[in-house]
Amino acid sequence: MSRSVILRTDFTEETFAPYGTVIAQPENIGERRMYSQWLGGDGLSPVFHVNAVAPAILPYRVSLLERHPHAAQAFIPLDVSRYLVTVAPSDDDGQPNLDALVSFLVPGNLGVVYGRGIWHAGASVLDRIGHFTVLMWRGKADDDVMLDVDAFTILPPAGDGQEALDTTVAQKVRA
Numbered sequence: 001m002s003r004s005v006i007l008r009t010d011f012t013e014e015t016f017a018p019y020g021t022v023i024a025q026p027e028n029i030g031e032r033r034m035y036s037q038w039l040g041g042d043g044l045s046p047v048f049h050v051n052a053v054a055p056a057i058l059p060y061r062v063s064l065l066e067r068h069p070h071a072a073q074a075f076i077p078l079d080v081s082r083y084l085v086t087v088a089p090s091d092d093d094g095q096p097n098l099d100a101l102v103s104f105l106v107p108g109n110l111g112v113v114y115g116r117g118i119w120h121a122g123a124s125v126l127d128r129i130g131h132f133t134v135l136m137w138r139g140k141a142d143d144d145v146m147l148d149v150d151a152f153t154i155l156p157p158a159g160d161g162q163e164a165l166d167t168t169v170a171q172k173v174r175a
Contacts, residue, residue, distance in 0.1 A: 002150075002151060002152065002153060003098065003101075003150065003151075003152035003153070004059075004152065004153050004154075004155050005086070005101055005102065005103050005152055005153070005154050005155065006103075006155050006156075006157055006158075007058065007084070007103050007104070007105050007154055007155060007156055007157055008102055008103065008104050008105065008157075009104075009105050009157060010104075011085070011104040011105060011106050011110075015104070016085070016104065016112065018089065019087040019089075019114060019115060019118045019120075020038070020072065020087075020112055020113040020114045020115040020118060021035065021038065021112070021113045021115075022110055022111070022112060023035060023074065023076060023110060023111030023112060023113060024110050024111075025109065035074070035113060038072040038074065038113045038115075039072070039135075039137070040071065040137055041070045041071035041116075041137045041139075042070075043139050043140070044070060044071055044137035044138055044139040044140070044143075045137060045138060045139050046135065046136075046137055047134075047135070047136055047137065047138050048133070048134070048135050049133075049134050050078065050131060050132065050133050050134070051123065051131065051132055051134060052129060052130070052131050053083075053123045053124070053125045053129065053130045053131070053132065054125075054129060055125050055126060055127060055128055055129060055130070056084065056124045056125065056126060057126075058126070058154065058155065058156045059153045059154060059155050059156070060084065060124060060153065060154045061151055061152070061153050061154075062086060062121045062124075062149075062151065062152055062153075062154065063148060063149060063150070063151040063152075064121070064122065064146060064147070064148055064149065065088065065096050065119045065120065065121055065146075065147050065149055066119070066120060066121075066122065066144060066145060066146045066147070067090075067096075067117050067118060067119045067120065067145050067147075068114070068116065068117070068136060068143060068144060068145070069116065069117045069140075069142060069143075069145060070116065070137070070139075070140050070142075070143060071116055071136055071137035071138070071143075072113050072114060072115055072116050072136065072137075073113070073114045073134065073135070073136040074111060074112070074113045074114075074133075074134065074135040074136065075111055075112050075113075075114075075123060075132045075133075075134055076111040076132060076133040076134075076135070077108045077109070077110070077111060077130065077131070077132055078131040078132060078133055079108075079130060079131045080108035080125055080130035080131065080132065081108050081125065081126060081127035081128055081130065082105060082106060082107050082108050082125070082126050082127060083105075083106050083108065083123065083124060083125045083126060083130060084103055084104070084105065084106070084121070084124040084125075084126070084154060085103070085104045085106050085112055085120070086101065086102070086103040086104075086120060086121035086124070086154065087101070087102060087103075087104075087114070087118055087119065087120045087121075088100060088101040088102070088119040088120075089118075089119070090117065090119060095147070096119035096147065096149065098149060098150070098152065101152065103121075103154045105126075108130070111132075119147075
């Protein structure tokens with residue numbers, strides 16, 4: 001039987017904290033939000049690129065997860081309507097705990113930093129083609145660990161229209 005995950009609309013700095021951090025705009029002119037503590041790694045060099053991502057449609061099927069054991073990875077939307085952030089903690093053996101897998105709906109004005117070693121699905125955008133700036137560090141043979149998993153399907157929340165999802169997420173992140 002295929003596993004299903006209900007898309008969560010409660011994406012906040014607090015709900016995402018076990019997996020990394022949210023990249024958000026400062027509230028005030030002249031203010032800076034710093035993310036330097038997430039950067040770097042011993043013997044690694046920065047890699048900075050922009051990618052284009054084809055739109056996904058909900059329900060959305062996922063069968064591959066990845067992690068980066070030596071460094072965090074930042075995704076900063078350049079032109080994205082909204083996107084999915086699907087993450088799982090590791091179990092005691094270092095494999096993804098699929099029973100604890102979550103998928104968040106994220107508005108296109110927020111970025112994410114996946115913490116070092118966090119299992120996550122590849123970038124998935126909704127509505128239209130999206131573009132992200134990606135920043136990470138590389139230099140080890142196993143910088144990217146890819147794992148085929150039993151397929152799971154990300155389902156939209158019951159009873160919520162697409163516009164309601166956008167409004168809910170935007171309000172909760174700023175709360």
